[in-house]
Amino acid sequence: MRKNIFWLPVILLSAAIFFSCKSEKTFEIKGEFSSAKDETLFLEHRGLGGIELLDSIKLKENGAFKFKEKAPENPEFYQLRIGNQLAVLAVDSTETLQVKGDAKNLAGTFSVENSFVNDQIKQIDAQTQSVKNRIDDAEKRHNAKSIDDMAYLTELDSVLTSYKTEISKLILGNPSSAAAYYAVFQKVNDYLIFDPYNKQDYAMFGAVATSWDRYFQGTPRSKHLYDFTMNALKTRKQQEQQAALLENAPVVTDSSLPDIVLTEVNGERISLSSQKGKVIILDFTVYNSEFSPKHNIDLNRIYTQYKSRGLEIYQISFDSDEHFWKNAASNLPWITVRDPQSVYSRLLSTYNVRDIPTAFVLDRDGDVVARVENYTTLSNEVGKAL
Numbered sequence: 001m002r003k004n005i006f007w008l009p010v011i012l013l014s015a016a017i018f019f020s021c022k023s024e025k026t027f028e029i030k031g032e033f034s035s036a037k038d039e040t041l042f043l044e045h046r047g048l049g050g051i052e053l054l055d056s057i058k059l060k061e062n063g064a065f066k067f068k069e070k071a072p073e074n075p076e077f078y079q080l081r082i083g084n085q086l087a088v089l090a091v092d093s094t095e096t097l098q099v100k101g102d103a104k105n106l107a108g109t110f111s112v113e114n115s116f117v118n119d120q121i122k123q124i125d126a127q128t129q130s131v132k133n134r135i136d137d138a139e140k141r142h143n144a145k146s147i148d149d150m151a152y153l154t155e156l157d158s159v160l161t162s163y164k165t166e167i168s169k170l171i172l173g174n175p176s177s178a179a180a181y182y183a184v185f186q187k188v189n190d191y192l193i194f195d196p197y198n199k200q201d202y203a204m205f206g207a208v209a210t211s212w213d214r215y216f217q218g219t220p221r222s223k224h225l226y227d228f229t230m231n232a233l234k235t236r237k238q239q240e241q242q243a244a245l246l247e248n249a250p251v252v253t254d255s256s257l258p259d260i261v262l263t264e265v266n267g268e269r270i271s272l273s274s275q276k277g278k279v280i281i282l283d284f285t286v287y288n289s290e291f292s293p294k295h296n297i298d299l300n301r302i303y304t305q306y307k308s309r310g311l312e313i314y315q316i317s318f319d320s321d322e323h324f325w326k327n328a329a330s331n332l333p334w335i336t337v338r339d340p341q342s343v344y345s346r347l348l349s350t351y352n353v354r355d356i357p358t359a360f361v362l363d364r365d366g367d368v369v370a371r372v373e374n375y376t377t378l379s380n381e382v383g384k385a386l
Contacts (some may be wrong), residue, residue, distance in 0.1 A: 027091050029080070030066035031099035033059065039082050039103055043067045044075040046088070048224055054078075062226060063103070067131075074216035075178035083104060087116050088125065090178035120170060120179035127163060132188045134159045142320070147321055150289045150356065153343045160193060164201070167193075171204050176211035181225065184208055196232035197349075205229045258350055262316065262337035265329050270337060273366065275312050279385045280362040281378070282317040285351050287328040295357055295375070296332065302379050303334055309386050310364070318342050318356065361385050 029043065036059045045052040054258070057065050071094045080087045082103050087110035089097065097118075101110035107125070107141040112118035135156060171180045184204050186193050194201040209229040212222040260272040272282065281302070285295060303313055311332035319325040320342040329336035340344045347353070361370040361381045369383040 020160050025071040025094050027071045027094055028066060028068050028096040028197040029078070029089070029099060030063070030096070031101075033063040033065070033082070033101050033103045033154055036063040036082065036103035037061045038211075041065055042081040043069070044081060046079055048220060049178065051079075074212070074219040074221055075181070076221070077178070077182065079301075080106070080110075088121060088182075089115075090121055090182065092117070097191050117177055117179050120177070121182055124167065124170070124179065127167065128186045128188065128193070131159055131163045131193065135188055145321070147303070148288045148290075149286045149318065152320075156343075163193060168204060172207060175207040175262050176215045180208045180223070181212065196229065202229075202232060205232065251296060258339060260314075260316070260337075260347065262339055264335060264337050265326050270335060275314060275335070275365055276366045278310045278312045278364075278365060279306075279382060281311070281313045281315075281382065282360040282362060283313060283357060284359070285315060285317060285353070286319050286346070287317055288319050288321060288324050288376050289356075289359070292328070298375060298378075300333070302382060305379070306382055311382060311386065316347070318345060318348070 008343060031041075032097055033041065038136040039059050041057050041059055042053060043055045044215055045054055047380050050250070054069055055067050059065060072091060075090055075092045077088065077090055079091070085103070085106035087099075087101060088199070089104050089112055091097065093360070097115060099110065100113075102108075110122070138147070138152055138155045138159070141147050142149070147155070167183050170322075171183050176179060178289075184194050194204050196205050205225075206229060208223075209225045212219075213226050216222040261269055263269050272280070283299065286292065287296075299313060299315075303311060315329075315332070316328065317325045317336065317338040318341075319338065322338065322340070325338050329338075339347055341347075357375070359372040359375070359378060360368050361372065361378075363369045363385050369385050372378045372381060
């Protein structure tokens with residue numbers, strides 16, 4: 001009797017462990033990959049902290065495999081990898097996913113049976129790759145000087161606008177889905193396609209963050225997305241307040257514009273604030289463009305007319321080709337500096353420059369008195385400031 005009582009706690013403990021393991025929620029990924037004999041297939045988790053290896057299997061001639069893992073709290077992302085080839089998929093809780101593909105072209109042939117969300121992820125991947133290819137092609141032509149800076153910038157804008165228009169429909173169609181989350185974090189060349197600091201793009205992050213906070217509240221991905229989105233909102237609001245000062249010129253304020261310190265043609269670093277006491281034309285432009293020769297001729301006419309009365313021009317080039325800029329700017333009589341960040345410069349967003357060329361007229365205290373996009377009005381604005 002004592003012997004049976006002694007073993008009773010052990011039996012109960014074993015039973016508890018057995019039923020606990022048995023009741024643990026899991027998901028399965030199974031299927032077949034052709035052309036994969038003797039290849040090693042890896043299952044990896046694409047977590048917030050990076051890629052985590054979960055399991056692997058050496059494939060036999062029929063390429064069959066099966067993985068079983070603990071079910072995630074929220075829709076989660078995984079990848080199947082053979083060598084350098086990847087196939088991304090989303091898992092929602094305890095489902096079983098049946099997959100297939102050809103190991104010779106895993107990304108192109110991979111599919112998940114009866115999974116609408118994974119069909120959407122495959123669509124997103126295909127369109128993102130298309131965007132990358134088109135941007136890389138434009139960059140090659142730009143570097144080869146077959147297109148100028150403005151043509152390059154216009155092409156990038158067209159490619160990204162087309163992509164965003166299409167993918168935005170997918171995101172807003174079901175913002176609580178794994179595909180919507182996956183879409184807003186897509187990158188090309190390490191840059192997010194949807195810019196959380198852009199008001200229109202931010203709406204995509206906001207929609208997904210709100211939905212995930214509702215349906216998956218408290219989960220790591222939901223919290224990360226919410227914090228990321230709120231930080232972006234805070235930064236964007238600050239940028240909008242700053243842009244409003246520039247947009248609503250003339251501005252009555254004791255504070256001057258954010259200062260600029262860039263390098264002139266002769267190698268000297270010169271600041272915008274160093275010209276305080278003069279009336280300044282702050283000119284945002286590029287030299288490697290069809291409009292540039294006439295643009296500088298028109299500026300020179302104004303400069304010649306008003307220089308003796310205290311006018312200075314602080315002209316910022318956003319040309320990507322430094323050598324071209326130096327040759328074009330070397331004989332100009334005003335201050336000519338260049339931003340090496342070119343069309344990616346933060347100055348363009350900080351000063352809310354939507355079109356190039358754009359100018360601001362600053363009074364002798366360094367405050368904006370006019371914003372000029374139509375240069376036929378520039379001479380008149382300068383005359384009023386003087």
